[in-house]
Amino acid sequence: MDKKYDVIIIGAGFAGVTAARELCQAGFSVMILEGRDRIGGRTWLDDRFGSPLEMGGGWLHWYQPHVWSEIMRYGLQISSSPQVKTVYWQADGIIHHQSVEEWHQMMEKGMKAFLDGADRYFPFPYNPLKEMESLMEVDSITAGQKLEQLMLPKELHELIYSIWCLQFSSSLEEVGLTQAHRLAALVNYDWKLVLRTSSAFKLKEGTKMLIEHILHDAKRAHLRFSTTVSSVKKVKEGYIVSASDGSEVLGRAVVAAIPLNVLNKIAWMPPLSLKKQEASTQKQNGKGFKFWAKVRGIKDPFIYIAPANHQVNYIQVEEIQDEVALIVGFGCDSVNFYPEMATNIGEEMQTFLPQLEILELAGHDWVSDPFSNGTWAVLKKNQLTKYLAELQRNEDGVFLAGSDYASGWAGFIDGAIESGITAGRKVSDYLLGNVNK
Numbered sequence: 219m220d221k222k223y224d225v226i227i228i229g230a231g232f233a234g235v236t237a238a239r240e241l242c243q244a245g246f247s248v249m250i251l252e253g254r255d256r257i258g259g260r261t262w263l264d265d266r267f268g269s270p271l272e273m274g275g276g277w278l279h280w281y282q283p284h285v286w287s288e289i290m291r292y293g294l295q296i297s298s299s300p301q302v303k304t305v306y307w308q309a310d311g312i313i314h315h316q317s318v319e320e321w322h323q324m325m326e327k328g329m330k331a332f333l334d335g336a337d338r339y340f341p342f343p344y345n346p347l348k349e350m351e352s353l354m355e356v357d358s359i360t361a362g363q364k365l366e367q368l369m370l371p372k373e374l375h376e377l378i379y380s381i382w383c384l385q386f387s388s389s390l391e392e393v394g395l396t397q398a399h400r401l402a403a404l405v406n407y408d409w410k411l412v413l414r415t416s417s418a419f420k421l422k423e424g425t426k427m428l429i430e431h432i433l434h435d436a437k438r439a440h441l442r443f444s445t446t447v448s449s450v451k452k453v454k455e456g457y458i459v460s461a462s463d464g465s466e467v468l469g470r471a472v473v474a475a476i477p478l479n480v481l482n483k484i485a486w487m488p489p490l491s492l493k494k495q496e497a498s499t500q501k502q503n504g505k506g507f508k509f510w511a512k513v514r515g516i517k518d519p520f521i522y523i524a525p526a527n528h529q530v531n532y533i534q535v536e537e538i539q540d541e542v543a544l545i546v547g548f549g550c551d552s553v554n555f556y557p558e559m560a561t562n563i564g565e566e567m568q569t570f571l572p573q574l575e576i577l578e579l580a581g582h583d584w585v586s587d588p589f590s591n592g593t594w595a596v597l598k599k600n601q602l603t604k605y606l607a608e609l610q611r612n613e614d615g616v617f618l619a620g621s622d623y624a625s626g627w628a629g630f631i632d633g634a635i636e637s638g639i640t641a642g643r644k645v646s647d648y649l650l651g652n653v654n655k
């Protein structure tokens with residue numbers, strides 16, 4: 219057995235590394251165990267076809283207070299995705315193109331109707347369960363059901379459906395309507411800002427630089443890569459955390475900074491509460507994909523939205539040089555996408571740009587990835603009201619941290635940092651005996 223630490227943190231994504239910094243700075247000894255051979259988790263700046271590309275999370279915004287505070291703290295530079303003049307969208311078999319302003323105007327009524335009530339259900343977005351009674355009613359409705367109820371014209375229905383699928387990395391059949399309302403509440407109930415905050419600004423030097431800064435400030439933390447935690451067992455002195463390579467470490471407290479969808483892969487002794495287990499078994503619903511492509515034949519930046527049942531349902535131009543463009547795209551179901559990636563993207567793009575030539579492709583299948591088993595956190599109907607409070611509750615010395623459990627920007631980098639900070643504080647109080655054990 220290795221020496222004893224105050225805290226063992228499982229996972230070196232933004233939540234785990236932030237919690238490590240907070241705890242180190244509070245004077246505790248910390249060991250981080252990470253299953254992959256890198257930090258960053260569902261953010262991953264990787265070199266693909268000669269460019270550093272964000273394979274996971276990348277866009278952020280000053281409306282996201284936790285990540286923005288870190289950007290200011292470390293003096294990092296921001297860059298923006300190109301300003302788009304034209305939006306192409308396909309619905310009911312027809313390809314339309316409009317200016318961004320026309321497109322916004324066309325969707326205004328439908329989007330507002332979809333988000334109607336968000337201010338009542340989420341008057342305080344960082345206290346998402348405050349209106350529990352009315353929330354329970356609305357949380358039993360899926361985003362898809364709500365959209366159906368609005369009886370919008372077919373084309374508009376298809377378009378709005380597709381935009382929310384993009385936002386939720388999944389179809390809307392299982393996603394709780396509360397997920398859309400919660401997001402809207404974070405940006406003063408303005409649907410256009412929901413889109414803007416999640417696709418316009420990024421770190422000039424990538425997310426890697428930010429997480430490296432945070433880790434650097436976790437000065438005394440130890441970090442082990444390629445160490446997949448398989449069990450956590452409570453003993454008299456604290457918790458024995460065992461990895462699949464047979465190694466063991468002992469900690470007075472444990473922070474599981476891992477995604478909800480893989481929480482149950484660890485054998486917890488004693489078991490986690492039934493509700494936590496149930497939430498992890500049910501899984502959150504983010505199961506789409508993101509890809510990058512280098513293509514020839516594009517002159518101006520645009521965005522393109524296809525119906526949600528297409529393999530690819532969103533494309534955005536990120537860079538253009540001499541008619542060679544870097545595009546980023548998303549789809550809401552990763553099943554069947556990866557093996558046929560080139561064909562799927564080619565078929566979708568050639569429907570409106572027949573001259574387009576795909577030069578190179580890159581992507582990562584986060585749903586099959588054993589350390590995430592999903593993309594970003596999007597709760598199914600009833601999960602918010604049933605599980606969030608429980609997921610945020612520690613069980614003696616075991617704490618969860620992660621974007622999936624955040625109060626505010628859950629599913630975003632911001633939420634991971636928020637959760638890392640709050641978990642750090644709670645663990646610190648626990649270790650100092652400031653709370654009932």
Ligand SMILES: Cc1cc2nc3c(=O)[nH]c(=O)nc-3n(C[C@H](O)[C@H](O)[C@H](O)COP(=O)(O)OP(=O)(O)OC[C@H]3O[C@@H](n4cnc5c(N)ncnc54)[C@H](O)[C@@H]3O)c2cc1C
Nearest residue numbers: 229231232233253259260275276277447589620621630631
């Ligand atoms: C394709 C994609 C696009 C996204 N786009 C955006 C975006 O534009 N903007 C935005 O803000 N957010 C975006 N997100 C979401 C954002 O990246 C995540 O919400 C955030 O990074 C999650 O951080 P985390 O620390 O909570 O979890 P993770 O980053 O998942 O970190 C958890 C860590 O735990 C490790 N781990 C898991 N199990 C074990 C185990 N048993 N033992 C040891 N280690 C383990 C994992 O390897 C991982 O490193 C995107 C995500 C994806 C996948």
